[in-house]
Amino acid sequence: MKLFRRVLSASMLGAALVSTAAAADLDEVVARGELIWAADQEGGGPHVFPDPANPQRLTGFEVELAALLAEELGVKARFQQGQWDRLPLLLGRAADCVINGIELTPERQRDYHCSRPYFAYSLQLLPRRDGPLDTFHTLASPGPKGRWRVGVLTGSAAESVMRSRTDLEVDVIGYDGTIDSLEQVLTGVLDAAVMDDCIFNFYADRFSRLRTVDRPFAGGFYTILTAGDSPKLSAAIDVAIGRLIADGRLKSLYDRWDLAGRQQMLMLRDAAEIPVARRKSLGELARDTLPLLLKSAGMTVLLSCLAFPLAVCIGLAVAVGRMYGPVWLRPLLTAYVEVLRGTPLMLQLYAIFFLLPKIGLALPALVAAVIGLALNYSAYESEIYRAGLKAVPLGQFEASLSLGLSKWQALRHVLVPQAVRIVMPPVTSDFIALFKDTSVCSAITVIELTKRYSVLALSTGRIVELAVVTALLYLCMSWPLALLSRWVEQRLERPAAGGGMTEG
Amino acid sequence: MFTVSSLTKSWTHLRVLDDVSLTGAEGTVTALVGPSGSGKSTLLRCLNGLETFDAGEITIAGHRLAAGPHAPGLLERLRRDVGMVFQQFNLFAHLSTVDNVALAPRVVLGLSAAESRARGLELLDRVGLRAFANARPATLSGGQQQRVAIARALAMRPRVMLFDEPTSALDPEMTAEVMGVIVELARAGQTMVVVTHDHGFARRAASRVVELAAGRVVRQGLAADVL
Numbered sequence: 001m002k003l004f005r006r007v008l009s010a011s012m013l014g015a016a017l018v019s020t021a022a023a024a025d026l027d028e029v030v031a032r033g034e035l036i037w038a039a040d041q042e043g044g045g046p047h048v049f050p051d052p053a054n055p056q057r058l059t060g061f062e063v064e065l066a067a068l069l070a071e072e073l074g075v076k077a078r079f080q081q082g083q084w085d086r087l088p089l090l091l092g093r094a095a096d097c098v099i100n101g102i103e104l105t106p107e108r109q110r111d112y113h114c115s116r117p118y119f120a121y122s123l124q125l126l127p128r129r130d131g132p133l134d135t136f137h138t139l140a141s142p143g144p145k146g147r148w149r150v151g152v153l154t155g156s157a158a159e160s161v162m163r164s165r166t167d168l169e170v171d172v173i174g175y176d177g178t179i180d181s182l183e184q185v186l187t188g189v190l191d192a193a194v195m196d197d198c199i200f201n202f203y204a205d206r207f208s209r210l211r212t213v214d215r216p217f218a219g220g221f222y223t224i225l226t227a228g229d230s231p232k233l234s235a236a237i238d239v240a241i242g243r244l245i246a247d248g249r250l251k252s253l254y255d256r257w258d259l260a261g262r263q264q265m266l267m268l269r270d271a272a273e274i275p276v277a278r279r280k281s282l283g284e285l286a287r288d289t290l291p292l293l294l295k296s297a298g299m300t301v302l303l304s305c306l307a308f309p310l311a312v313c314i315g316l317a318v319a320v321g322r323m324y325g326p327v328w329l330r331p332l333l334t335a336y337v338e339v340l341r342g343t344p345l346m347l348q349l350y351a352i353f354f355l356l357p358k359i360g361l362a363l364p365a366l367v368a369a370v371i372g373l374a375l376n377y378s379a380y381e382s383e384i385y386r387a388g389l390k391a392v393p394l395g396q397f398e399a400s401l402s403l404g405l406s407k408w409q410a411l412r413h414v415l416v417p418q419a420v421r422i423v424m425p426p427v428t429s430d431f432i433a434l435f436k437d438t439s440v441c442s443a444i445t446v447i448e449l450t451k452r453y454s455v456l457a458l459s460t461g462r463i464v465e466l467a468v469v470t471a472l473l474y475l476c477m478s479w480p481l482a483l484l485s486r487w488v489e490q491r492l493e494r495p496a497a498g499g500g501m502t503e504g
Numbered sequence: 505m506f507t508v509s510s511l512t513k514s515w516t517h518l519r520v521l522d523d524v525s526l527t528g529a530e531g532t533v534t535a536l537v538g539p540s541g542s543g544k545s546t547l548l549r550c551l552n553g554l555e556t557f558d559a560g561e562i563t564i565a566g567h568r569l570a571a572g573p574h575a576p577g578l579l580e581r582l583r584r585d586v587g588m589v590f591q592q593f594n595l596f597a598h599l600s601t602v603d604n605v606a607l608a609p610r611v612v613l614g615l616s617a618a619e620s621r622a623r624g625l626e627l628l629d630r631v632g633l634r635a636f637a638n639a640r641p642a643t644l645s646g647g648q649q650q651r652v653a654i655a656r657a658l659a660m661r662p663r664v665m666l667f668d669e670p671t672s673a674l675d676p677e678m679t680a681e682v683m684g685v686i687v688e689l690a691r692a693g694q695t696m697v698v699v700t701h702d703h704g705f706a707r708r709a710a711s712r713v714v715e716l717a718a719g720r721v722v723r724q725g726l727a728a729d730v731l
């Protein structure tokens with residue numbers, strides 16, 4: 001039920017965004033004396049990133065662009081951090097505009113106000129130098145290991161272009177971090193990455209074992225987003241960009257950042273009109289999104305149902321080891337629990353998925369996600385089982401020993417089955433918690449329901465409709481789970497009846 | 505069947521058992537009496553290795569326990585031959601009564617599920633509780649629970665049975681039914697050591713009475729002489 005409420009409140013927030021939020025228009029920006037622009041500094045260079053010489057300070061060509069634009073409006077520029085694929089949600093609430101390599105697309109033209117282009121990007125295929133991919137065309141037929149695995153930034157133009165190319169033998173994998181995919185190409189998990197050429201050029205030295213293939217195979221323009229109901233601000237930004245192009249300030253900015261200023265100016269001059277996407281009918285929306293939502297719901301169930309039993313088994317073993325194991329083992333297990341409880345799940349998943357390949361252990365994302373969730377939750381489960389074992393009266397242990405059972409037999413047949421029954425309620429509620437925590441796995445490319453919702457909601461602009469569907473899906477999953485755990489609880493409460501000698 | 509010689513045990517500063525010696529022949533019932541805190545439970549728990557001791561020696565059912573920590577393997581072998589019944593019953597709360605009785609034969613002796621269950625039912629029959637075979641311990645009265653606990657200990661066919669105040673948590677009526685079972689066992693020749701405050705029972709069923717006070721044996725002999 002908590003899940004349901006969470007998705008509902010997210011949808012209400014979405015509704016507020018779409019209909020009622022009054023965006024700050026030009027008058028308010030001027031009165032405030034600040035143009036608040038949103039970007040994701042994690043997105044990295046050359047757009048917006050912490051200055052290596054002084055990490056307190058942000059730098060990047062868009063930082064300078066924002067300053068120039070603000071100057072044109074007669075105000076100061078103020079930076080607002082946000083997660084890249086959700087930056088548009090900040091409009092009208094925490095930011096006046098978004099300046100962060102946002103590609104101009106028909107969908108964005110429909111849902112936001114898009115400024116005139118300020119930068120031309122092109123998409124590059126980036127395989128390893130020593131790999132089998134030497135032309136883009138190679139992707140049209142299967143590679144030595146079957147379909148090619150290509151990484152992209154979730155929500156980027158690279159993703160939508162690659163996903164639309166059904167003519168290619170390619171599995172597209174979305175990453176939350178801009179250069180995560182480059183790392184994964186280095187370690188061999190991916191065959192190639194696809195991203196804007198300016199990003200790769202910026203990091204080319206760090207990833208010298210990767211290279212570009214052919215000429216860019218697609219391209220487009222970056223745009224500045226403003227809220228749909230701030231027409232004066234939008235117009236002012238368009239005028240400002242025009243002046244920066246006309247008087248050469250934009251060209252020299254790009255030259256300073258080694259972004260081929262002259263070429264940029266030529267491409268911006270020739271920028272063609274991009275059509276505005278049509279709003280989909282409900283039927284089309286359902287047809288296009290339901291299969292994806294259902295598939296991702298399946299992933300949520302799969303992750304929970306694989307990870308939780310594993311977490312319970314490991315947790316139980318750790319609890320028993322800490323209480324009854326050899327003395328040398330106990331501090332090690334205590335450390336295991338404290339490390340896993342004391343660090344964020346996100347970090348653990350990241351370590352398993354991105355760092356293990358560096359020592360030659362590349363796990364598929366699903367396996368990494370299951371292991372990460374299981375290890376993280378095993379720490380919590382072990383604490384619960386420890387409390388459960390402590391709650392079993394000492395007399396039960398002594399009675400077992402007095403019958404000639406060994407310590408381990410007593411644990412296996414008497415203490416653990418009783419502890420399992422005692423801790424059933426907290427363990428059940430942890431199952432629900434894990435069910436929700438599966439959404440963290442999107443950080444390592446596993447797309448489950450919450451992530452799918454947010455991707456689809458942003459790409460279709462149908463935040464409310466999709467939230468309702470997503471909430472219903474969660475309800476359809478959590479209801480049977482609740483029934484199942486209640487059934488298990490009741491079953492365990494009954495004694496081993498009839499002919500059986502069943503223990504826990 | 506058992507011999508305790510010069511047993512001494514202390515809890516930090518308190519000397520709980522002080523040079524305790526006693527013996528019990530096969531088929532006899534030894535009643536341990538004495539005021540509260542005199543060390544009766546401690547002595548009984550030393551007999552099946554639930555407690556260690558500081559000096560002296562115990563031989564019981566052919567096993568020898570020395571002072572200091574015991575080897576686990578030795579204790580497991582010893583406890584197959586020495587059963588124990590607790591004041592608080594300590595039935596396994598998650599198992600039905602028949603499974604309580606059948607657990608140790610199956611797990612420790614390796615009997616099949618069917619054999620151990622048959623043994624469980626037979627022993628429940630012997631303590632008059634066969635009808636409650638599938639009941640949860642928590643649904644039984646105290647006296648019934650203690651009878652199941654006795655059946656559970658008997659399931660290992662121990663050579664010596666130890667009882668620690670088996671009826672002091674029970675009201676008089678239930679005391680009588682449990683005492684009835686124990687007297688029955690005594691008649692059948694089961695070697696037993698029974699800690700009890702019930703002098704009537706001691707007179708009726710015990711071959712010998714040992715009286716402890718402040719950790720020392722103050723009197724021992726025939727029931728009629730000591731009490």
Ligand SMILES: Nc1ncnc2c1ncn2[C@@H]1O[C@H](COP(=O)(O)OP(=O)(O)OP(=O)(O)O)[C@@H](O)[C@H]1O
Nearest residue numbers: 515518520538539540541542543544545546547669
């Ligand atoms: N685990 C322990 N730690 C410290 N002292 C203990 C412990 N167990 C028992 N004692 C002490 O040892 C002494 C003897 O205890 P014991 O339980 O053997 O007496 P008892 O004769 O069985 O008494 P009761 O008739 O009350 O059951 C008591 O003073 C008791 O407080």
Ligand SMILES: [Mg+2]
Nearest residue numbers: 544545546669
């Ligand atoms: Mg006592």
